Amino acid sequence: MPATSAIQFHTPRDNEALKAKTRLFAVIVVLTNVAGNAALTKGMQQIGDPGNSPLSLVRALFHPWVAAGVALLIGWTASHMALLSWADLSYVLPVTSIAYVLTALAGRLFLNETVSLKRWAGILLVTAGVTLVGLASPASTVKESPR
Amino acid sequence: MIWLLVAIQVVSQTIGEVFRAAGMRQHGEIRDFRPGALGRAVGAIARNKWIIGSFCAMAVAFFSFMKLVAIAPVSFAVPVSAATLIPETILARVMLRERVDWRRWTGISLIAAGVYFIA
Numbered sequence: 001m002p003a004t005s006a007i008q009f010h011t012p013r014d015n016e017a018l019k020a021k022t023r024l025f026a027v028i029v030v031l032t033n034v035a036g037n038a039a040l041t042k043g044m045q046q047i048g049d050p051g052n053s054p055l056s057l058v059r060a061l062f063h064p065w066v067a068a069g070v071a072l073l074i075g076w077t078a079s080h081m082a083l084l085s086w087a088d089l090s091y092v093l094p095v096t097s098i099a100y101v102l103t104a105l106a107g108r109l110f111l112n113e114t115v116s117l118k119r120w121a122g123i124l125l126v127t128a129g130v131t132l133v134g135l136a137s138p139a140s141t142v143k144e145s146p147r
Numbered sequence: 148m149i150w151l152l153v154a155i156q157v158v159s160q161t162i163g164e165v166f167r168a169a170g171m172r173q174h175g176e177i178r179d180f181r182p183g184a185l186g187r188a189v190g191a192i193a194r195n196k197w198i199i200g201s202f203c204a205m206a207v208a209f210f211s212f213m214k215l216v217a218i219a220p221v222s223f224a225v226p227v228s229a230a231t232l233i234p235e236t237i238l239a240r241v242m243l244r245e246r247v248d249w250r251r252w253t254g255i256s257l258i259a260a261g262v263y264f265i266a
Contacts, residue, residue, distance in 0.1 A: 037216075037225055044217040057210050066213075073209070081167060081192065086176040089168035090239040090247045093232055094254045097262070103225050104265050122264025129257030132250055140246035 015137075018086065022138045025083040026095050032076035034102045040069030087138035094133040101126050149219050153227050156211040161231045163204035165238045170197030172243065226266035232259050 043065030050056040060066050083092055101123045108115045115123075174192055179185070192198050215224045236255050239245045 037221070040213065041216045041221040041224070044213055047217065049217050050214065054210075057213055060213065077205070081171055081198075082177050084168045084171040085174055088239065088245045089164065089243060090236050090245045090251050090255075092168075093164075093235055093239075094251065094258050097229065097232070097258045100226055100229060100258075100262050100265055103221075118264050122261040122266075125257050125261030125264065127261075129254040129261060132257065133254035136248075136250050140248075 018138065022083065022087055025079050026092075026134075028079040029076060029083060029092075029096050030099045030102065032072050032079060033096070033099045034106060036069045036072030036076055037103065038069075038106060039065050039072060043067075043069060088140050091133060091136070091138045091140075094129055095138075097126055098130045149215065152211045152215045152218075153230070156208050156215065156228060157230045157234075159204045159207040159211065160228060161234050161238065163201045163208055164231070164235055165242060166197045166201035166204060168239065168243055170195040170201060173197060223266060226262045229259060229262035229266075232262075 043063045044050075044060065046065065047060050047063055050060050061070060080092070080096075104115060104119055104123060170192065173195060174188070177185075177188055179188075212224065212228070232255055236247060236251070240247045
């Protein structure tokens with residue numbers, strides 16, 4: 001299934017705007033993802049194991065922290081979809097992976113979890129990977145406009 | 148039980164995100180963020196079959212994640228979802244025909260290794 005994609009022509013100025021738009025949406029995607037997962041986790045840990053009934057999972061959606069998490073994850077879905085409308089999936093995946101680092105750091109800062117040397121090494125590797133991909137163009141189908 | 152939930156989440160999230168990318172590529176770049184234009188875009192996107200499939204798969208991923216964080220520590224539940232990175236990149240190359248150059252493969256590999264250490 002090659003998804004049909006029109007090749008879009010961008011001027012250098014458009015490319016700069018595209019990069020700025022991509023950075024802005026990547027930040028929104030990461031922040032809503034980290035905050036949404038944290039709120040959802042807090043709520044689900046307060047509720048405890050909801051059992052295997054789908055109804056109990058639906059009931060859990062009305063817990064304040066779970067509801068806040070769902071609202072943030074709706075924001076994540078919307079910004080992720082917008083980002084995917086111009087950027088490649090193979091670009092969006094690594095660039096937004098910085099969320100794993102932020103989740104570990106949030107655990108260190110807000111939950112007083114210890115970050116071991118192994119975890120710091122992991123954080124360094126993820127940051128290196130994100131930086132490597134982030135410096136490249138977000139879309140492999142974007143071409144300079146012929147002049 | 149935990150590993151069954153992880154398997155369900157990884158498979159459904161991989162399908163969901165690849166379908167989402169296919170649907171959004173079909174729709175094209177969102178350039179106009181004024182409310183009226185956004186409303187029209189949402190209307191068109193909501194009728195896209197890839198996006199409808201993506202929402203079904205992501206709903207399964209979401210409820211399995213809800214159940215997972217209720218019974219497993221978040222320091223396990225969140226990084227384990229990075230198991231989707233490699234299959235999604237392969238599907239982006241094969242299904243979406245994206246040009247995945249050495250930089251992206253190296254980046255993805257570094258991230259997958261890093262997430263393994265974080266978990």
